[in-house]
Amino acid sequence: MTQISAADAELKKSSAMAGVAGTKTWQVSVQPNAELAAHFLNINPPQGPGEATIAPRPDGRFDVFYLS
Template sequence: MVHASEDEVEFKKSLATAAAAKAWHHGVYQSVDAAVGYLNIDPVQGAGEAIIIPRSDGQVDLVYFI
């Protein structure tokens, strides 16, 4: 499994604490493993709170709710 960088961890935590209401966010990741690693950063996404979409270039789009 690919682990998220410290910058990704801080960014995700800042989204969770700054938002008054939850909102959808988007990111592009090199692999499904990288996207899943990001989703598992606290706060972990629950069922229905993330979508991973494969791209033709081998990367994946990640749409997540936080």
């Protein structure tokens, strides 16, 4: 999985959120640390309860699973 910059992550999330309203699918983003993973989830619009989870990877990065 390719790591992307915070700016690219914001653009990707904004583009995904602009899709068809009411139809959400699980997406994944790999973030380099826990702080950036949390930041990603709080990008407007922030994820709500049950819409995201963060899982540590063996290489120290974090998988961020979110609905969009």
